[in-house]
Structures are given as structure tokens and as C-alpha cells.
Amino acid sequence: MRRRLPGLVLVPLLLLSTAACGDEKASDSDSSSSTVAKGGLPEITAGAKFGEKPTLAKGEGKPPKDLKVEVISEGKGDPLKDGDSAKVNYLGQLWDGDKPFDNSFDRGQPFDVTIGGGGVIEGWQQALKGQKQGSRLEVSIPPELGYGDQGQGDIPPGATLVFVMDVVKATSIPKKIEGGKVVDQTDASLPKIGTETDGKEPEVTIPSDKDAPTKLVSNYVIEGDGDALKASDTVAVSYVGKLWKDGKTFDSSYKNGQPVTFPLNQVIPGWSKGLEGKKVGSRVLLVVPPDQGYGDQAQGPIPAKSTLVFAVDILAKM
Structure with missing residues (x-):
């Protein structure tokens, strides 16, 4: 894979290509009982707990027209704000699909996101802002907040995306260097x-x-x-x-x-x-x-x- 500059050439499939980052390893367990997210989002059929690799059912009916964020379990700490950094484990699937198009759990490497700093699809930015370290989210992202009419790789044009996202770590980053x-x-x-x-x-x-x-x-x-x-x-x-x-x-x-x-x-x-x-x-x-x-x-x-x-x-x- 071609190596990247931090902003010029971006990363995984939720961005533009396929690499994720970080150190923390998530469990690959599928042992949890299934759960259904509120608001009609697809069922998490296994691996429902934070840190476990989930599996998702197909979405039923027409997907939501707007961004929908459900907190499956809430963590602790201060809510993420612009300028903060988050390490996120995720699994992404099409609303009408039955297999993931990308996930970081298999790589054992959460993906780094700067809140408010661009670099990821807008649906991710909006979904993560205000969330806490240790939270698990299920999110449906309409095309205009994802890849729109262009699509990307295995994601067809006009696709609604569904993600399960674990906020593994949240860090506040200074705006500038001090002294030196x-x-x-x-x-x-x-x-x-x-x-x-x-x-x-x-x-x-x-x-x-x-x-x-x-x-x-x-x-x-x-x-x-x-x-x-x-x-x-x-x-x-x-x-x-x-x-x-x-x-x-x-x-x-x-x-x-x-x-x-x-x-x-x-x-x-x-x-x-x-x-x-x-x-x-x-x-x-x-x-x-x-x-x-x-x-x-x-x-x-x-x-x-x-x-x-x-x-x-x-x-x-x-």
C-alpha cells in the first residue's frame, strides 16, 4: 500500500483506502446475546458488548433519511469536542447488506480520528462528537454524509452505511506548542x-x-x-x-x-x-x-x- 501524508492521502475504507491505526486490541468474541438497537437500526446479532467484534443483520425497510446515532452502551469521561482525538474500533456494513465492507476488529488496530479536523466522512464526525470514551454506538449514515453519488470501493453510489463504533480512547490535544x-x-x-x-x-x-x-x-x-x-x-x-x-x-x-x-x-x-x-x-x-x-x-x-x-x-x- 502506498504510504500517506497525514492529510493529503487519507485512510481506511471509511475514508478512501484501507489502513487503520493504534495499539489497543479488541476481543474477537461473538459470544454475547443479540440486541436490537432502538429506533429501527439493524440488529446486532452477536458480539453486542463493547470491545467485541459485532455481527449485523440486514436493515429492514427503507433506511433513515437522516443521520441516526444510538448509544448501545455509554462510557465515562468528558464528551468528545472539536480538536480532541479518538481511537475507534468499527465495523461497517451496507444497510441492505449482510456482510461487512470493512472492520478494524480483525486488524486489532483502532482507527484515529481528530474531531472537527476532517479526514473522515462527515457522518463519522457528527456521530462521534459529544460521545465518551468507552461508549459503543450504532450509527446509520445517509449517502450525503457518506460517499454520496460516487461510492467508494465496495460501497455503491447512494448507499446508506451502518457502523458499530467503539470509542476505545479519547484524548484532548493542545491547539499549539508551548515554550521550547x-x-x-x-x-x-x-x-x-x-x-x-x-x-x-x-x-x-x-x-x-x-x-x-x-x-x-x-x-x-x-x-x-x-x-x-x-x-x-x-x-x-x-x-x-x-x-x-x-x-x-x-x-x-x-x-x-x-x-x-x-x-x-x-x-x-x-x-x-x-x-x-x-x-x-x-x-x-x-x-x-x-x-x-x-x-x-x-x-x-x-x-x-x-x-x-x-x-x-x-x-x-x-
Whole structure:
């Protein structure tokens, strides 16, 4: 599978492709008695308890026209709000289907979602907002809050989707880095990154008279004092990405006003290698040559053989 950038190229089938993230493992038990969600949602025929892999019956009759969220069991803690991160185990099925089109239970890896930060279908965002850690939900999502008239993979156009979702973990993420040691940027051959820590997108100035580095550059701009990241960590960041060639912005988490959460082992090598060992609370300059990014293949607004420049604020380790 092609590795991704946190915002530019998204993940599992509930997004655009097929990978999920996280550490916590859910039970694969189907031993619970069946239950019927309130409001006419499809029956959970086995694995009804939080943490168990569920099975779903077909929906009966016409699906709801609007988003429908039923709390099967409620957890504890503060409700999820914009900017929070959630690890979610899920099973997804078509309203009129009898087999899942995707589930994270078999992978043993909950999926990371930033509330209010985009990255997933709108039905997920609306369903998760206000829920608590430890809650199990059953949700029906109409086409306009899912994949609409386009469909996606095994999901046909105009499909109503049904999900069972377990909120495995909820984490509050700071909006910006605080403090830290500002590092002198003395190398005139490298981009200069702004050092304001007001939560706004920092300025990135790429030298127009210098050739792009051929090796990965990973330098502190502001060095925080948090934990050093490991390759297996899931992190929350704010970032902006530009092309070395013309300085154009091709991706930015700031446009949504929310950080992005992702596992280091699920991003392009320039990110996974460049951020490993860096401390939480830091701002990092990454210059990613093509062989550490997307190589000879174009990727959306990124032309083939592009050198990429990023300013990355490491907000939290999940």
C-alpha cells in the first residue's frame, strides 16, 4: 500500500483506502446475546458488548433519511469536542447488506480520528462528537454524509452505511506548542521557518537560488521538552507542506483549524524517519527528497519527483 501524508492521502475504507491505526486490541468474541438497537437500526446479532467484534443483520425497510446515532452502551469521561482525538474500533456494513465492507476488529488496530479536523466522512464526525470514551454506538449514515453519488470501493453510489463504533480512547490535544528552545537557523541553503507559537500557520521561506537537498533534512526549529517519538507512536501534529520548486502550498492542517492524528508507521518515509526521535512540543523542519516521499509518481497536487518542505508542530503523543 502506498504510504500517506497525514492529510493529503487519507485512510481506511471509511475514508478512501484501507489502513487503520493504534495499539489497543479488541476481543474477537461473538459470544454475547443479540440486541436490537432502538429506533429501527439493524440488529446486532452477536458480539453486542463493547470491545467485541459485532455481527449485523440486514436493515429492514427503507433506511433513515437522516443521520441516526444510538448509544448501545455509554462510557465515562468528558464528551468528545472539536480538536480532541479518538481511537475507534468499527465495523461497517451496507444497510441492505449482510456482510461487512470493512472492520478494524480483525486488524486489532483502532482507527484515529481528530474531531472537527476532517479526514473522515462527515457522518463519522457528527456521530462521534459529544460521545465518551468507552461508549459503543450504532450509527446509520445517509449517502450525503457518506460517499454520496460516487461510492467508494465496495460501497455503491447512494448507499446508506451502518457502523458499530467503539470509542476505545479519547484524548484532548493542545491547539499549539508551548515554550521550547528556539534554534538558530544558520544554514542559508535550507528553508527558514517562522518561530511564532500563536497556533497560526508558520511562515516558510524556501531559498530560490539553492538546489534542493538530495538527502532527508530533519531539524529542530523549536525544541520542546516532551517525550521523544518512537517509530510505533501515534502522534498529533499541525503542519504545512510546500513544494521546493515553486514554494506553493499543497497541504495544510491549518485550513481546517484542527490538528491531525496519525501513526508514524503509516506515513511517507520522510515523515516517519524525520519525526522519529523528535520531542513532543517541538517545531521541526522536514525537507523530503523524492525517494523519501512519492518518488516518480505524482500524488494529487504533488508533481512526480518533487522535493517537499514541511513545518511540523508535534502537539502530542497518543
